Amino acid sequence: MSRHKPAHKKYYFEDFSPGDVWEMESPAISKQEIIDFASRFDPQYFHIDEDAARHSPYGGLIASGWHTVSLCMRMICERYLLDAVSHGSPGVSQIRWLRPVRPGDRLKLRLTVIEAKISRSKPDRGSVTHRWEVFNQGGEMVLSLEGVGMLARRQHGTSA
Amino acid sequence: MTAIKYYWEHFVPGWEYVSPARSLSAQEITAFAREYDPQTYHTDEEAAKATPFGGLIASGWQTCAVAMRLMCDGYLLQTSCIGSPGLDEVRWFKPVRPGDALRLHSTALEQTPSQKDPRRGTVKFRWDVLNQNNEVVCRMVARQHYRRRSPAQ
Numbered sequence: 001m002s003r004h005k006p007a008h009k010k011y012y013f014e015d016f017s018p019g020d021v022w023e024m025e026s027p028a029i030s031k032q033e034i035i036d037f038a039s040r041f042d043p044q045y046f047h048i049d050e051d052a053a054r055h056s057p058y059g060g061l062i063a064s065g066w067h068t069v070s071l072c073m074r075m076i077c078e079r080y081l082l083d084a085v086s087h088g089s090p091g092v093s094q095i096r097w098l099r100p101v102r103p104g105d106r107l108k109l110r111l112t113v114i115e116a117k118i119s120r121s122k123p124d125r126g127s128v129t130h131r132w133e134v135f136n137q138g139g140e141m142v143l144s145l146e147g148v149g150m151l152a153r154r155q156h157g158t159s160a
Numbered sequence: 161m162t163a164i165k166y167y168w169e170h171f172v173p174g175w176e177y178v179s180p181a182r183s184l185s186a187q188e189i190t191a192f193a194r195e196y197d198p199q200t201y202h203t204d205e206e207a208a209k210a211t212p213f214g215g216l217i218a219s220g221w222q223t224c225a226v227a228m229r230l231m232c233d234g235y236l237l238q239t240s241c242i243g244s245p246g247l248d249e250v251r252w253f254k255p256v257r258p259g260d261a262l263r264l265h266s267t268a269l270e271q272t273p274s275q276k277d278p279r280r281g282t283v284k285f286r287w288d289v290l291n292q293n294n295e296v297v298c299r300m301v302a303r304q305h306y307r308r309r310s311p312a313q
Binding site: 044064086094 | 195197198199201212213219220221225226228229232237241243245246247249250251252255
Protein backbone atom coordinates (compact mmCIF):
# COMPACT_ATOMS: atom_id res chain seq x y z
CA MET A 1 0.00 0.00 0.00
CA SER A 2 1.36 3.39 -0.96
CA ARG A 3 1.94 5.59 2.04
CA HIS A 4 -0.05 8.30 0.28
CA LYS A 5 -3.13 6.10 0.13
CA PRO A 6 -4.48 5.79 3.65
CA ALA A 7 -6.95 3.17 4.82
CA HIS A 8 -10.38 2.86 3.26
CA LYS A 9 -12.64 5.81 3.77
CA LYS A 10 -16.34 6.16 3.28
CA TYR A 11 -16.47 9.18 0.96
CA TYR A 12 -14.62 9.92 -2.23
CA PHE A 13 -14.84 12.50 -5.01
CA GLU A 14 -17.51 10.37 -6.73
CA ASP A 15 -19.86 10.84 -3.77
CA PHE A 16 -20.29 14.55 -4.53
CA SER A 17 -22.48 15.55 -7.50
CA PRO A 18 -23.85 18.96 -8.44
CA GLY A 19 -27.11 19.57 -6.61
CA ASP A 20 -26.30 17.29 -3.68
CA VAL A 21 -27.18 18.85 -0.34
CA TRP A 22 -25.52 18.03 2.98
CA GLU A 23 -27.05 19.39 6.15
CA MET A 24 -25.47 19.60 9.57
CA GLU A 25 -25.86 21.50 12.81
CA SER A 26 -23.88 22.72 15.76
CA PRO A 27 -24.73 23.02 19.46
CA ALA A 28 -25.52 26.50 20.77
CA ILE A 29 -22.52 28.79 20.87
CA SER A 30 -21.87 30.16 24.35
CA LYS A 31 -20.82 33.65 25.39
CA GLN A 32 -17.65 32.21 26.89
CA GLU A 33 -16.69 30.44 23.65
CA ILE A 34 -17.18 33.67 21.72
CA ILE A 35 -14.97 35.58 24.16
CA ASP A 36 -12.33 32.83 24.30
CA PHE A 37 -11.95 32.56 20.53
CA ALA A 38 -11.86 36.32 20.07
CA SER A 39 -9.40 36.86 22.92
CA ARG A 40 -7.02 34.57 21.06
CA PHE A 41 -7.54 35.75 17.50
CA ASP A 42 -9.82 38.74 17.07
CA PRO A 43 -9.93 40.89 20.22
CA GLN A 44 -12.11 43.67 18.83
CA TYR A 45 -14.27 45.02 21.64
CA PHE A 46 -17.58 43.82 20.19
CA HIS A 47 -16.22 40.23 20.33
CA ILE A 48 -14.72 40.25 23.85
CA ASP A 49 -16.34 42.92 26.02
CA GLU A 50 -20.04 42.47 26.67
CA ASP A 51 -20.56 45.93 28.17
CA ALA A 52 -18.66 47.83 25.50
CA ALA A 53 -20.38 45.72 22.81
CA ARG A 54 -23.76 47.14 23.90
CA HIS A 55 -22.61 50.50 22.60
CA SER A 56 -21.36 49.06 19.31
CA PRO A 57 -23.44 49.07 16.12
CA TYR A 58 -24.37 45.46 16.99
CA GLY A 59 -25.94 46.30 20.36
CA GLY A 60 -24.26 43.35 22.07
CA LEU A 61 -21.56 40.73 21.96
CA ILE A 62 -21.12 38.98 18.59
CA ALA A 63 -18.86 36.14 17.43
CA SER A 64 -15.82 36.80 15.28
CA GLY A 65 -16.58 35.82 11.70
CA TRP A 66 -13.48 33.61 11.85
CA HIS A 67 -15.06 31.81 14.78
CA THR A 68 -18.23 31.19 12.77
CA VAL A 69 -16.36 29.75 9.80
CA SER A 70 -14.23 27.62 12.15
CA LEU A 71 -17.36 26.16 13.76
CA CYS A 72 -18.67 25.39 10.28
CA MET A 73 -15.42 23.64 9.43
CA ARG A 74 -15.88 21.43 12.46
CA MET A 75 -19.43 20.56 11.38
CA ILE A 76 -18.14 19.57 7.93
CA CYS A 77 -15.33 17.49 9.46
CA GLU A 78 -17.79 15.61 11.63
CA ARG A 79 -20.42 15.21 8.91
CA TYR A 80 -18.20 13.75 6.16
CA LEU A 81 -14.71 15.17 5.79
CA LEU A 82 -13.04 12.94 8.39
CA ASP A 83 -14.51 10.00 6.46
CA ALA A 84 -13.06 11.23 3.18
CA VAL A 85 -9.59 11.33 1.66
CA SER A 86 -9.11 15.06 1.52
CA HIS A 87 -6.23 16.78 -0.23
CA GLY A 88 -7.08 20.12 1.36
CA SER A 89 -8.47 23.24 -0.21
CA PRO A 90 -7.00 25.92 -2.47
CA GLY A 91 -9.34 28.49 -0.98
CA VAL A 92 -12.79 29.93 -0.65
CA SER A 93 -14.50 32.93 -2.16
CA GLN A 94 -17.42 35.27 -1.56
CA ILE A 95 -17.44 34.97 2.23
CA ARG A 96 -20.41 37.02 3.40
CA TRP A 97 -21.03 37.63 7.08
CA LEU A 98 -24.67 38.53 6.60
CA ARG A 99 -25.89 38.77 10.20
CA PRO A 100 -24.17 38.73 13.58
CA VAL A 101 -23.87 35.43 15.46
CA ARG A 102 -24.76 35.97 19.11
CA PRO A 103 -24.41 33.95 22.33
CA GLY A 104 -26.95 31.11 22.37
CA ASP A 105 -27.28 30.93 18.59
CA ARG A 106 -27.51 27.43 17.11
CA LEU A 107 -26.08 27.23 13.64
CA LYS A 108 -27.23 25.02 10.79
CA LEU A 109 -25.08 24.59 7.74
CA ARG A 110 -26.49 23.62 4.36
CA LEU A 111 -23.77 22.66 1.91
CA THR A 112 -24.76 22.40 -1.74
CA VAL A 113 -22.45 20.90 -4.33
CA ILE A 114 -22.11 23.23 -7.32
CA GLU A 115 -19.49 21.54 -9.45
CA ALA A 116 -17.33 18.41 -9.38
CA LYS A 117 -14.32 18.21 -11.70
CA ILE A 118 -11.56 15.64 -12.07
CA SER A 119 -8.14 17.27 -11.82
CA ARG A 120 -6.26 17.42 -15.12
CA SER A 121 -2.81 17.57 -13.58
CA LYS A 122 -3.49 15.01 -10.80
CA PRO A 123 -6.04 12.46 -12.04
CA ASP A 124 -6.13 10.67 -8.67
CA ARG A 125 -8.30 13.46 -7.29
CA GLY A 126 -11.02 15.94 -8.13
CA SER A 127 -12.20 19.32 -6.98
CA VAL A 128 -15.62 19.79 -5.47
CA THR A 129 -16.98 23.34 -5.48
CA HIS A 130 -19.67 23.88 -2.93
CA ARG A 131 -21.71 26.64 -1.38
CA TRP A 132 -22.21 27.01 2.35
CA GLU A 133 -25.36 28.63 3.65
CA VAL A 134 -25.41 28.99 7.41
CA PHE A 135 -28.58 29.80 9.31
CA ASN A 136 -29.35 30.65 12.92
CA GLN A 137 -32.17 29.07 14.94
CA GLY A 138 -34.56 31.72 13.55
CA GLY A 139 -33.85 30.58 10.00
CA GLU A 140 -31.95 33.77 9.15
CA MET A 141 -28.88 33.35 6.98
CA VAL A 142 -25.80 34.51 8.90
CA LEU A 143 -23.03 33.38 6.56
CA SER A 144 -22.52 32.19 3.03
CA LEU A 145 -19.44 31.34 1.02
CA GLU A 146 -18.23 29.31 -1.90
CA GLY A 147 -15.50 26.77 -1.17
CA VAL A 148 -13.43 24.22 -3.04
CA GLY A 149 -12.32 20.89 -1.61
CA MET A 150 -9.89 18.45 -3.24
CA LEU A 151 -10.96 14.84 -2.72
CA ALA A 152 -9.37 11.55 -3.75
CA ARG A 153 -11.13 9.52 -6.45
CA ARG A 154 -12.42 6.13 -5.38
CA GLN A 155 -10.91 4.09 -8.20
CA HIS A 156 -7.51 5.45 -7.27
CA GLY A 157 -7.99 4.63 -3.59
CA THR A 158 -6.93 1.45 -1.82
CA SER A 159 -10.14 -0.50 -1.48
CA ALA A 160 -12.57 0.76 -4.09
CA MET B 161 -11.42 49.87 24.43
CA THR B 162 -8.33 51.48 23.01
CA ALA B 163 -8.52 55.11 21.93
CA ILE B 164 -9.25 55.55 18.23
CA LYS B 165 -6.31 56.89 16.25
CA TYR B 166 -7.25 55.93 12.71
CA TYR B 167 -10.54 56.45 10.91
CA TRP B 168 -11.81 55.55 7.43
CA GLU B 169 -9.99 58.53 5.93
CA HIS B 170 -6.62 57.05 6.97
CA PHE B 171 -6.81 54.05 4.64
CA VAL B 172 -6.12 55.64 1.27
CA PRO B 173 -5.39 53.21 -1.56
CA GLY B 174 -1.73 52.21 -1.34
CA TRP B 175 -1.61 52.42 2.47
CA GLU B 176 0.44 49.49 3.76
CA TYR B 177 1.29 47.76 6.98
CA VAL B 178 3.68 44.87 7.63
CA SER B 179 3.42 43.15 11.01
CA PRO B 180 6.14 41.59 13.14
CA ALA B 181 6.55 37.83 12.68
CA ARG B 182 4.70 35.34 14.84
CA SER B 183 5.63 31.69 14.78
CA LEU B 184 3.22 28.81 15.09
CA SER B 185 4.21 25.78 17.16
CA ALA B 186 3.14 22.19 16.50
CA GLN B 187 1.20 22.35 19.75
CA GLU B 188 -0.71 25.47 18.65
CA ILE B 189 -1.48 23.85 15.29
CA THR B 190 -2.86 20.65 16.81
CA ALA B 191 -4.76 22.50 19.56
CA PHE B 192 -6.62 24.69 17.05
CA ALA B 193 -7.30 21.75 14.77
CA ARG B 194 -8.65 19.50 17.51
CA GLU B 195 -11.21 22.17 18.21
CA TYR B 196 -12.16 23.29 14.71
CA ASP B 197 -10.60 21.27 11.90
CA PRO B 198 -9.61 17.80 13.15
CA GLN B 199 -8.27 16.40 9.88
CA THR B 200 -5.28 14.10 10.43
CA TYR B 201 -2.73 16.37 8.78
CA HIS B 202 -3.72 19.13 11.24
CA THR B 203 -3.97 17.08 14.44
CA ASP B 204 -1.45 14.23 14.44
CA GLU B 205 2.21 14.92 13.78
CA GLU B 206 3.07 11.23 13.25
CA ALA B 207 0.07 10.27 11.07
CA ALA B 208 0.46 13.50 9.08
CA LYS B 209 3.68 12.11 7.59
CA ALA B 210 1.64 9.59 5.60
CA THR B 211 -0.71 12.23 4.16
CA PRO B 212 -0.25 14.10 0.87
CA PHE B 213 1.28 16.99 2.86
CA GLY B 214 4.09 14.83 4.28
CA GLY B 215 3.78 16.32 7.76
CA LEU B 216 1.76 18.47 10.10
CA ILE B 217 0.25 21.62 8.56
CA ALA B 218 -1.93 24.32 10.07
CA SER B 219 -5.63 24.54 9.26
CA GLY B 220 -6.11 27.28 6.70
CA TRP B 221 -8.64 28.84 9.06
CA GLN B 222 -5.96 29.07 11.73
CA THR B 223 -3.73 30.95 9.28
CA CYS B 224 -6.60 33.39 8.71
CA ALA B 225 -7.24 33.71 12.44
CA VAL B 226 -3.55 34.38 13.16
CA ALA B 227 -3.52 37.02 10.42
CA MET B 228 -6.52 38.61 12.14
CA ARG B 229 -4.64 38.68 15.43
CA LEU B 230 -1.58 40.25 13.79
CA MET B 231 -3.86 42.90 12.36
CA CYS B 232 -5.56 43.55 15.70
CA ASP B 233 -2.22 43.90 17.48
CA GLY B 234 -0.67 45.90 14.65
CA TYR B 235 -3.32 48.54 14.07
CA LEU B 236 -6.93 47.40 13.97
CA LEU B 237 -7.67 47.94 17.66
CA GLN B 238 -6.60 51.57 17.26
CA THR B 239 -9.05 52.16 14.43
CA SER B 240 -12.73 52.97 14.09
CA CYS B 241 -13.39 49.59 12.46
CA ILE B 242 -16.94 48.37 13.04
CA GLY B 243 -16.72 44.98 11.37
CA SER B 244 -16.60 43.36 7.99
CA PRO B 245 -19.28 42.40 5.48
CA GLY B 246 -17.01 39.65 4.16
CA LEU B 247 -14.16 38.67 1.91
CA ASP B 248 -14.02 38.33 -1.86
CA GLU B 249 -11.47 35.57 -1.61
CA VAL B 250 -9.21 33.52 0.61
CA ARG B 251 -6.46 31.56 -1.16
CA TRP B 252 -4.20 29.10 0.62
CA PHE B 253 -1.13 28.90 -1.59
CA LYS B 254 1.30 26.97 0.59
CA PRO B 255 1.07 24.83 3.70
CA VAL B 256 1.98 26.46 7.03
CA ARG B 257 4.17 24.11 9.06
CA PRO B 258 5.31 24.08 12.70
CA GLY B 259 7.91 26.76 13.35
CA ASP B 260 6.87 28.90 10.39
CA ALA B 261 7.01 32.58 11.28
CA LEU B 262 4.07 34.45 9.78
CA ARG B 263 3.78 38.12 8.97
CA LEU B 264 0.76 40.04 7.74
CA HIS B 265 1.14 42.46 4.86
CA SER B 266 -1.98 44.55 4.61
CA THR B 267 -2.56 46.91 1.67
CA ALA B 268 -5.53 49.24 1.19
CA LEU B 269 -6.95 48.87 -2.32
CA GLU B 270 -10.13 50.91 -2.42
CA GLN B 271 -12.01 53.40 -0.26
CA THR B 272 -15.75 53.75 -0.70
CA PRO B 273 -18.00 56.15 1.22
CA SER B 274 -21.19 54.56 2.53
CA GLN B 275 -24.22 55.30 0.37
CA LYS B 276 -26.52 54.96 3.38
CA ASP B 277 -24.59 56.56 6.21
CA PRO B 278 -22.46 59.70 5.83
CA ARG B 279 -20.59 58.78 9.03
CA ARG B 280 -19.19 55.53 7.61
CA GLY B 281 -17.16 54.12 4.77
CA THR B 282 -15.77 50.84 3.50
CA VAL B 283 -12.16 49.93 2.71
CA LYS B 284 -11.14 47.02 0.53
CA PHE B 285 -7.83 45.43 1.53
CA ARG B 286 -5.46 42.76 0.34
CA TRP B 287 -4.08 40.79 3.27
CA ASP B 288 -1.04 38.67 2.39
CA VAL B 289 0.34 36.25 4.94
CA LEU B 290 4.07 35.69 4.41
CA ASN B 291 6.33 33.04 5.89
CA GLN B 292 9.98 33.38 6.93
CA ASN B 293 11.06 32.78 3.31
CA ASN B 294 8.90 35.67 2.12
CA GLU B 295 6.53 33.28 0.39
CA VAL B 296 2.88 34.29 0.33
CA VAL B 297 1.17 31.35 2.06
CA CYS B 298 -2.28 32.89 2.13
CA ARG B 299 -3.95 35.83 0.41
CA MET B 300 -7.23 37.42 1.36
CA VAL B 301 -9.18 40.21 -0.31
CA ALA B 302 -11.52 41.67 2.26
CA ARG B 303 -13.76 44.60 3.05
CA GLN B 304 -14.14 46.37 6.38
CA HIS B 305 -16.47 49.11 7.54
CA TYR B 306 -15.00 52.10 9.39
CA ARG B 307 -16.44 55.19 10.98
CA ARG B 308 -15.30 58.43 9.35
CA ARG B 309 -13.44 61.10 11.26
CA SER B 310 -15.76 63.67 9.72
CA PRO B 311 -19.11 62.89 8.11
CA ALA B 312 -19.38 63.23 4.34
CA GLN B 313 -20.74 66.61 3.27
